[in-house]
Amino acid sequence: MASLPIIVKYIIVFVVSMLPIIELRGAIPIAEGLGLNIFWYYPIAIIGNMLPVPFIYLFARKILEWGKDKIIIGKFFTWCLQKGESGGEKLKKSAGKSGIFLALLFFVGIPLPGTGAWTGTLAASFLKLDFKTSVTATMLGVILAGIIMSFGSKIVATLGWIGILILVAIVITMVAAFMIVRKKEK
Secondary structure, three states: OOOOOHHHHHHHHHHHHHOOOOHHHHHHHHHHHOOOOHHHHHHHHHHHHHOOHHHHHHHHHHHHHHHOOOOOOHHHHHHHHHHHHHHHHHHHHHHOOOOHHHHHHHHHHOOOOOOOHHHHHHHHHHOOOOHHHHHHHHHHHHHHHHHHHHHHHHHHHHHOHHHHHHHHHHHHHHHHHHHHHHHHHO
């Protein structure tokens, strides 16, 4: 990969950031691994991740509903519908009506498996959020995820295994703190 022209490397980052499931969360570590400049790869990954969002909001649910009972694609489309519905329900349950914007922002912004612009936008369409709110919350979430992934990728690229251990310790600490706070709320 080192011998690839620089423009091809940035195109790879752009295309990977548009892919469902992988999105910006995968594109940024790839960009870091390719030795690309953060001031170029970060906005390219954000643009790539956001490009499908309007189409997902406007058409994905309709396409999934159409294809859910088709022979070859039915199981996958049904899985996508279930993922969107469960994501929407999680957002609604955790945020209520008033906090849905922040819930969507953090759902997209915290880089965990299954949470990203694709799932968040699909969930927003299931919740019947308006287009502007959905896109704005998703965009801010993508920016947040980009910051987190860039920071983490830089730590790992700089410190190697020690960086990975530091990130794991940070994540474990955050999860433990979250669980303690949730337990106190109950």
